[in-house]
Amino acid sequence: MNDDNSRDLYDRALSVMPGGVNSAVRAAIEPYPFFVQKGDAGHVIDADGNRYIDWVMGLGPLLLGHSLPDQVQAAIQQQASAGPMYGTPTEVEVDLAEFVVRHVPSVEKIRFVNSGTEATVSAVRLARGHTGRNKIVVMQGGYHGAQESTLVEGNAENPAPSSAGIPQSFAEHTLPVPFNDEDAMREVFEEHGDDIAAVLTEPILANYGIVHPEDGYHEFLRELTNEHGSLLIFDEVITGFRVGGLGCAQSEFGITPDLTTFGKVIGGGFPVGAIGGRAEIIDDFAPAGDVFQAGTFSGHPVTMAAGLETLQFAAENDVYGHVNGLGERLRSGLTDIVADQAPSYTVTGTDSMFKVIFTRDGPGKDSLEEQCAAGCRQNPTCPRYDYCPKNAAGVKNAETDRWRRVFWGQMKAQDVFLSQNQFECQFVSYGHTDEDVERTLEAYKHAL
Template sequence: MHDANSRELYDRALSVLPGGVNSPVRAVRPYPFFVERGDGAHVVDADGNKFIDYVMGYGPLLLGHDLPQEVESRIQSQLSDGPMYGAPAEVEVELAEFIARHVQSVEMLRFVNSGTEATTSAVRLARGYTGRDKVVVMQGGYHGAQESTLVEGKSGGTGTPSSAGIPQSFAEETITVPFNDERAVREVFEARGDEIAAVLTEPILGNCASVGPVEEYLDSLRETTEEHGALLIFDEVMTGFRVGGLQCAQGKFGVTPDLTTFAKVIGGGFPVGAVGGPAEIMESFTPTGDVFQAGTYSGHPLSLTAGLEMLRYAAENDVYDYLADLGDQLRSGLTDVLEDRAPEYTVTGYDSMFKVVFTRDGPRDRSGQCEAGCRQDPDCPRFDYCPKNKADVAAAETERWERLFWPAMRDEGVFLTANQYESQFLSYAHTEEDVEETLEAYKSAL
């Protein structure tokens, strides 16, 4: 595999971009390959190498790199009408109506420009609505590059910043607990419930290897927040309109949050974000309320057109059924591969998300296990070994995954997310042949 052009581009990038990249997760060693173009379920790099793509822009590309003709033509039509206006456009209303029609918890939305901006706005809204300051987040959850959630610490204690540049005073308003630990959340609320504005969580830890909730965990968060007058915020930036179809992950798991953050899929590959919830809460945003939120590019007509047309296409075709079936095929195939190659490893993920976690322990006999990825089933023989939280994923062979496995899969022509933590994604452009080729690559790389 040739990489001279990517190497030269990276050499140039180091002179003008910190670390040669615009997001640290892209800084793979010894250097990243530079993508020249997307092609359906593939990317082609600057040296002409072609890879099956399971990064999919880190989630937004539900349909793959090549959009259906009707979707592409409507995006081009919007572009020809001008990129933006500084005034409302009909597409803002149409996409908001579409989301509110399909997501039970949402009556109103405020569109923003990224997942980070969505979660930042949701936290501010929760604090303004409740009159409280503290927020509970999950260890291993990721809610964008914002001060309120770039926090780490012991369960239930005062957090400390996980990045330079964040004052300790910011982190002191954030309480961290392990995901899937119902008792830890209840203890925090028993001690400080009248100070807590919200619990902010992903329904699935998308940036922590797609770890899913144990039975009744999300329900317990709903009950605890209601008991104490706090809000429950689901960060569906990653899972929104990807897991659970048009009802999103909250519909799949049957739990209704107070607020939901969206991004990725609702922009169809363009920058976007949104906060959604009942009118009573959402109207706390200015101009109807006192919680300030604004943005020059908010409700950008090109992004919203791309998102709306992609979601309409998904709703009118078999996109979600196809992806759920293909995801099951891939995860089931990976389970079979691991039985022969690495029985201690764990397959995770739901619908069109997946990951193999290099867990270190587990029964050699895998009979009776979850067939298409861990479902946190207490009757599964691997239940006690499947990752439940960040600590479990961190205890896996993360260096082996990143330093040996990722490059080996690249050499096999498969592009995966860059480390053990980031989820991977299928698209409507992927085929059964792609899955078969991918499974052969896993066999070789493992």
């Protein structure tokens, strides 16, 4: 496989960009990332003409794939031709807001921003402003964007910045606890409950290998935060309009958070973020309230048109039936392959998301007949239950180096593009086909 052009482009990039990239995760591919020239349905073509089945989908936003349906493409082009942006409101941002409010259970009002990071930054500020409290509880290993309040590691007793440039005094207001650990969460609220503004969590850990909540965990969080007057924030930047269809993951779990952050799919492939929730809380944002939040490009008309047309197309054309069906086939096929070739490994995911976590321990190969059939669901009767990851630490203890240094390259050599490390999840799009699934399963068989 020739990669001369990608190598030369990376050499140039190293001279003008830190690490040769504009987002750190892109450099996880060694010795250098391939540079994409264009997308085509469920595939990408790199600068050397190599074609890959793309299960990364821009890290999630491309629900429809790289080749947009005619009506979606036309709406984007029409909006772009009317002028790039105006610094005033437009009708299309109202249309998209109404669509989200109509379909997502927790959202009565919404504020659009420009990225998932900006959404979580604003949600944390809003929670603190609304409650008059300082502390935010997060899940260890969870990712909520490149922001000071959540780039924190350690535990609730000893939180510390996970990045240079963040003062320790910032980290002291963030309380990391393990996902799925009710006892640890109770202890944090017993110690700090009067100063906890919110619990911020993904409904499914989707930036750490895909970890489902154990049965009753989100109900427990909802009850505990209500009891202490804290807010429950669901970060649905990844799961939003991926898991649970138009109702998002919160509808699938039957939980109504106070606030929800969005990104990815609601921009249809363009930069976007949003914060939605109860009207009485969202109205604390300026100019209606005292929590300052603003952005020149917020509600950008081209992004709003792309997001609205993407979601409307999904609603009218059984997009979720297609992507979730292929996702089910992938996970079911991977479950059989893993049981045969790598029985200690764990298949995870739901709907249009999937991943294989290279867990080090597992049940005996002859006991796997009753396992979860298409991705770990934290089912106590599953023979993998005691071995599958329950939180970020469980994923981190997997064979992450083997995944990145050996397995990823073996899949790339078979023209399959997977997410850049063990932790980022993978996505199915409307542009993928049955043939893509079969080719990918055959590649897994060879690589494992």
